Amino acid sequence: xxxxxxxxxxxxxxxxxxxxxxxxxxxxxxxxxxxxxxxxxxxxxxxxxxxxxxxxxxxxxxxxxxxxxxxxxxxxxxxxxxxxxxxxxxxxxxxxxxxxxxxxxxxxxxxxxxxxxxxxxxxxxxxxxxxxxxxxxxxxxxxxxxxxxxxxxxxxxxxxxxxxxxxxxxxxxxxxxxxxxxxxxxxxxxxxxxxxxxxxxxxxxxxxxxxxxxxxxxxxxxxxxxxxxxxxxxxxxxxxxxxxxxxxxxxxxxxxxxxxxxxxxxxxxxxxxxxxxxxxxxxxxxxxxxxxxxxxxxxxxxxxxxxxxxxxxxxxxxxxxxxxxxxxxxxxxxxxxxxxxxxxxxxxxxxxxxxxxxxxxxxxxxxxxxxxxxxxxxxxxxxxxxxxxxxxxxxxxxxxxxxxxxxxxxxxxxxxxxxxxxxxxxxxxxxxxxxxxxxxxxxxxxxxxxxxxxxxxxxxxxxxxxxxxxxxxxxxxxxxxxxxxxxxxxxxxxxxxxxxxxxxxxxxxxxxxx
Amino acid sequence: xxxxxxxxxxxxxxxxxxxxxxxxxxxxxxxxxxxxxxxxxxxxxxxxxxxxxxxxxxxxxxxxxxxxxxxxxxxxxxxxxxxxxxxxxxxxxxxxxxxxxxxxxxxxxxxxxxxxxxxxxxxxxxxxxxxxxxxxxxxxxxxxxxxxxxxxxxxxxxxxxxxxxxxxxxxxxxxxxxxxxxxxxxxxxxxxxxxxxxxxxxxxxxxxxxxxxxxxxxxxxxxxxxxxxxxxxxxxxxxxxxxxxxxxxxxxxxxxxxxxxxxxxxxxxxxxxxxxxxxxxxxxxxxxxxxxxxxxxxxxxxxxxxxxxxxxxxxxxxxxxxxxxxxxxxxxxxxxxxxxxxxxxxxxxxxxxxxxxx
Ligand SMILES: C[S@@+](CC[C@H](N)C(=O)[O-])C[C@H]1O[C@@H](n2cnc3c(N)ncnc32)[C@H](O)[C@@H]1O
Numbered sequence: 001x002x003x004x005x006x007x008x009x010x011x012x013x014x015x016x017x018x019x020x021x022x023x024x025x026x027x028x029x030x031x032x033x034x035x036x037x038x039x040x041x042x043x044x045x046x047x048x049x050x051x052x053x054x055x056x057x058x059x060x061x062x063x064x065x066x067x068x069x070x071x072x073x074x075x076x077x078x079x080x081x082x083x084x085x086x087x088x089x090x091x092x093x094x095x096x097x098x099x100x101x102x103x104x105x106x107x108x109x110x111x112x113x114x115x116x117x118x119x120x121x122x123x124x125x126x127x128x129x130x131x132x133x134x135x136x137x138x139x140x141x142x143x144x145x146x147x148x149x150x151x152x153x154x155x156x157x158x159x160x161x162x163x164x165x166x167x168x169x170x171x172x173x174x175x176x177x178x179x180x181x182x183x184x185x186x187x188x189x190x191x192x193x194x195x196x197x198x199x200x201x202x203x204x205x206x207x208x209x210x211x212x213x214x215x216x217x218x219x220x221x222x223x224x225x226x227x228x229x230x231x232x233x234x235x236x237x238x239x240x241x242x243x244x245x246x247x248x249x250x251x252x253x254x255x256x257x258x259x260x261x262x263x264x265x266x267x268x269x270x271x272x273x274x275x276x277x278x279x280x281x282x283x284x285x286x287x288x289x290x291x292x293x294x295x296x297x298x299x300x301x302x303x304x305x306x307x308x309x310x311x312x313x314x315x316x317x318x319x320x321x322x323x324x325x326x327x328x329x330x331x332x333x334x335x336x337x338x339x340x341x342x343x344x345x346x347x348x349x350x351x352x353x354x355x356x357x358x359x360x361x362x363x364x365x366x367x368x369x370x371x372x373x374x375x376x377x378x379x380x381x382x383x384x385x386x387x388x389x390x391x392x393x394x395x396x397x398x399x400x401x402x403x404x405x406x407x408x409x410x411x412x413x414x415x416x417x418x419x420x421x422x423x424x425x426x427x428x429x430x431x432x433x434x435x436x437x438x439x440x441x442x443x444x445x446x447x448x449x450x451x452x453x454x455x456x457x458x459x460x461x462x463x464x465x466x467x468x469x470x471x472x473x474x475x476x477x478x479x480x481x482x483x484x485x486x487x488x489x490x491x492x493x494x495x496x497x498x499x500x501x502x503x504x505x506x507x508x509x510x511x512x513x514x
Numbered sequence: 515x516x517x518x519x520x521x522x523x524x525x526x527x528x529x530x531x532x533x534x535x536x537x538x539x540x541x542x543x544x545x546x547x548x549x550x551x552x553x554x555x556x557x558x559x560x561x562x563x564x565x566x567x568x569x570x571x572x573x574x575x576x577x578x579x580x581x582x583x584x585x586x587x588x589x590x591x592x593x594x595x596x597x598x599x600x601x602x603x604x605x606x607x608x609x610x611x612x613x614x615x616x617x618x619x620x621x622x623x624x625x626x627x628x629x630x631x632x633x634x635x636x637x638x639x640x641x642x643x644x645x646x647x648x649x650x651x652x653x654x655x656x657x658x659x660x661x662x663x664x665x666x667x668x669x670x671x672x673x674x675x676x677x678x679x680x681x682x683x684x685x686x687x688x689x690x691x692x693x694x695x696x697x698x699x700x701x702x703x704x705x706x707x708x709x710x711x712x713x714x715x716x717x718x719x720x721x722x723x724x725x726x727x728x729x730x731x732x733x734x735x736x737x738x739x740x741x742x743x744x745x746x747x748x749x750x751x752x753x754x755x756x757x758x759x760x761x762x763x764x765x766x767x768x769x770x771x772x773x774x775x776x777x778x779x780x781x782x783x784x785x786x787x788x789x790x791x792x793x794x795x796x797x798x799x800x801x802x803x804x805x806x807x808x809x810x811x812x813x814x815x816x817x818x819x820x821x822x823x824x825x826x827x828x829x830x831x832x833x834x835x836x837x838x839x840x841x842x843x844x845x846x847x848x849x850x851x852x853x854x855x856x857x858x859x860x861x862x863x864x865x866x867x868x869x870x871x872x
Contacts, residue, residue: 384861389597391861392676393778393799396649396789399603400675419658421675
């Protein structure tokens with residue numbers, strides 16, 4: 001066992017030396033970056049706090065595996081870290097560094113590392129995840145106890161996950177952000193600095209999580225080889241189990257990697273607007289809205305109607321719901337666009353076939369208040385909606401709908417579903433805030449076009465999906481060609497097939513984006 | 515000339531002045547200990563009652579279907595006759611009635627639904643809503659106002675959405691003005707206590723206090739209930755009496771005072787929307803011949819009740835009354851006030867007059 005321990009240490013420090021996994025490296029890291037003299041009191045106080053979480057944010061996990069204890073490895077696997085979801089690796093570093101409580105001067109004292117800091121992890125005998133992938137070991141069913149098959153399956157997942165995270169672009173962006181963060185004048189603009197450091201933290205977290213997963217895979221491979229050398233059947237079967245466990249987790253991680261966008265974890269608004277065509281169209285818009293309500297319910301999201309403008313005879317002209325819950329935006333963003341219905345209209349006495357359209361828009365609700373665009377009170381026009389008469393003591397009404405117009409952008413929001421005007425105003429204001437934020441993000445997206453991708457710029461674009469009830473029955477996504485022959489189930493909110501296939505198609509299409 | 519107002523003024527100030535002294539001697543209570551003995555026990559609003567009733571889901575559904583049909587049958591007849599609610603609004607109210615009457619969260623898998631009021635009473639309540647035009651807020655016993663849920667009952671004016679803004683006006687004024695924020699405020703004619711509670715909350719914990727007065731014992735008891743529900747007994751003190759009468763001891767000391775006094779001209783009362791005219795207390799609505807009796811009385815007293823720099827805000831019937839008041843304060847109370855402004859509500863109607871005591 002002792003030789004094993006020794007080798008593990010050796011191989012580990014080779015891979016991770018730069019990221020300072022062992023205490024020695026940590027203190028080096030500290031010394032390296034400690035300024036000759038603290039520039040003010042804040043710095044003196046902040047430095048230990050900064051360096052400590054900074055280095056420990058990823059070392060506890062890996063240093064446990066250093067000891068070679070299988071129990072620790074199992075714990076690690078069982079803890080089921082996921083990409084993007086619990087990116088506790090790295091994020092705290094940046095929070096305590098450059099979050100708004102971090103103090104301004106402190107940040108310039110700390111060096112930020114970009115992607116180059118991470119080297120390719122490998123086994124003791126130089127096997128890397130890429131090599132596993134290239135060896136084209138055959139992947140067999142999970143119950144086949146074959147480490148190569150497991151390893152190949154996991155490596156493939158890692159490959160897919162990297163693709164979904166747009167790995168190469170992520171690394172480039174990370175480098176750019178690090179350069180940015182190391183600029184001495186960064187904190188002259190604290191808002192910008194906050195944004196940069198948040199993004200850096202989140203990307204760093206994702207990057208490290210993938211790296212840690214790769215590392216874990218290679219460590220299990222190391223151990224299996226070792227167990228074979230030393231005829232340690234128990235160790236071998238433990239490691240095999242661990243690999244199998246990893247293989248299973250990797251599937252979840254693949255899905256989670258679909259939702260790695262910055263706003264994906266947010267709650268969101270879904271707005272449905274009926275196209276031209278009167279009652280038939282309004283009815284279709286109501287059906288679409290109902291579909292999202294049921295979808296939200298299936299996911300256990302909290303759903304509230306913010307605004308609803310009924311059609312004259314049936315259906316809705318427009319409605320907005322708020323969907324509260326983790327990753328609501330990440331999923332719902334796949335629904336943005338125009339949805340088309342073909343059916344024999346129940347509103348047509350001649351029983352003719354009609355085609356109607358409904359447009360869907362989705363807006364994330366940023367959880368981080370500091371990321372909100374500042375809205376000036378004077379830029380708003382607030383109106384009582386549907387008011388008439390003298391009002392005041394003359395009128396008793398439970399209708400206190402409010403419309404808010406954000407004059408510079410022309411963005412309008414109405415809310416009438418709360419029971420007080422104050423709350424209607426607050427809800428409408430929240431919609432305005434989310435849309436203004438979204439507009440700003442779209443602007444930023446255009447600026448950083450080489451990294452960000454089109455998912456976030458929401459347009460009312462072209463048709464994305466077609467629902468045919470007559471003469472045949474089918475729902476088909478025009479972007480992915482994913483189709484289902486049971487429109488009822490789709491209209492009852494069974495949308496995940498469409499959503500996931502769209503998300504993977506849009507993220508996986510770049511063939512060599514690694 | 516503008517001064518032609520003066521003779522009229524004295525004539526319609528008389529009724530309210532004459533009517534008060536009788537009640538005053540009985541009602542004005544000593545400043546402490548608060549609150550004054552409340553003889554009337556306010557009704558518990560629906561949403562606060564225990565869910566001791568039950569119904570099968572199909573019986574409840576049957577009631578709901580019946581209620582929907584009744585609401586739909588209204589169409590826009592009320593709206594056309596007196597600006598009352600149309601079916602869409604009534605249907606929304608029905609949903610809220612269900613929200614308040616049905617205990618939420620335990621319906622899953624349970625055939626019996628727990629209710630805060632019996633099914634028979636639900637039939638009765640909805641009949642009252644539609645056939646008697648009883649205001650929805652009296653049906654459920656509460657009004658959602660700002661972020662508050664205030665209990666209301668017959669005999670107390672249902673706070674209006676427009677009035678929410680008075681609290682915002684006060685909020686703006688006390689922002690960064692410790693002298694005002696930590697001072698003593700008054701809400702005259704508090705009704706359900708809405709404005710007083712709203713102000714107490716914007717004053718925060720800095721030591722500012724609010725005196726809320728009303729002539730109506732029902733209002734005082736309902737306001738007391740609401741104040742207690744929001745745990746503001748130590749901040750809001752209720753005093754019964756006519757306008758300035760219960761405030762003798764704080765003359766010249768108020769950092770601010772606000773009021774939404776009755777302001778509807780007497781002639782208009784008979785033509786009011788049924789929900790208002792038939793059900794809300796006349797004493798809360800009728801402002802005399804021009805609707806200005808109480809407003810002018812309040813304006814007259816403003817200078818002596820406020821401390822220097824003190825703020826006031828009144829709600830009015832609209833542009834005409836606003837102009838009238840501003841003119842009055844500029845001309846009659848020359849030199850006493852500054853920064854007089856007229857502020858519109860969200861419907862664009864000139865609704866509030868505000869200003870500061872010099
Ligand atoms: C229009 S209501 C306003 C109620 C409450 N402030 C609101 O905004 O919802 C007018 C209130 O003034 C009260 N009131 C009428 N005459 C009064 C008087 N002479 N002295 C004190 N209060 C009076 C009424 O009882 C009523 O509660």
